[in-house]
Amino acid sequence: MFVRVDTRGETGPMPDDDFEAFVQQRYTALLRTAYLLCGSRDRAEDLLQNALAAALPKWRRMDHPEAYLRRIMINQLANVWRRPIREIVTAVLPDRPGHDPAIEDRDELWSALRRLPVRMRAVLVLRYWEDRSEQETAQILGVSVGTVKSHASRGLDRLRELVPEPSMATRNGEN
Structure with a gap:
């Protein structure tokens, strides 16, 4: 909580109490x-x-x-x-590499998402991870709804190029 002290030593809440409540x-x-x-x-x-x-x-x-x-x-x-930033710091190194396809898929998606332009990535995060409407996304980014639609469409197309769908053998755990 923000507290003000006036010249007479009196204290009281600052008008920014609503900021603190909003943040909480x-x-x-x-x-x-x-x-x-x-x-x-x-x-x-x-x-x-x-x-x-x-x-x-x-x-x-x-x-x-x-x-x-x-x-x-x-x-x-x-x-x-x-x-x-290309360096990843970890506290403990694994004895041997593990194999978890879900983690690999997630990492591949994150890597592909990072390769998209800033605004396109922002549209995809707000639309699909935050589940915002096109209108909300447009308002947050300060762009038109048409821009949101085109960035979302192009972004998804680009992600499909960067992260190809796994083959049927890979999905079934075969090598």
């Missing part, structure tokens, strides 16, 4: 969006914290704070995606 109520959903956008819990937390810090000074002027925060996160990622 919507943090999990916003963190999920951040994770889906960047694919790492640590980076998602950093992204969300930076977005919240950027939004706080403008809090009183926001009509749709959640949409505004999502837009901030997407814009911040546009700069990060231009400089991709």
Whole structure:
């Protein structure tokens, strides 16, 4: 909670109490969006914290704070995606590689998703992972519904190219 102290030493709640309540109520959903956008819990937390810090000074002027925060996160990622981080740090290395097709499929999808342009990726995350309507997605991104439709269509087509459907033998566990 934010507390102000005036020159007489009196304390009282700042007008930003509603910001704190909003963050407590919507943090999990916003963190999920951040994770889906960047694919790492640590980076998602950093992204969300930076977005919240950027939004706080403008809090009183926001009509749709959640949409505004999502837009901030997407814009911040546009700069990060231009400089991709290729190093993955783990605490413990496995003794031998494991084989889990579900994990491999997920990793392949994430890799393909990262190769899409920023706006196309944002449309796919908001439309299909967040299950937002075309209108909501357009509003969050500040684009037309037609742009959302074309980005979604092209993005899905591109993902199908980058992640080919497994053969029947692979699906049945045969090699």
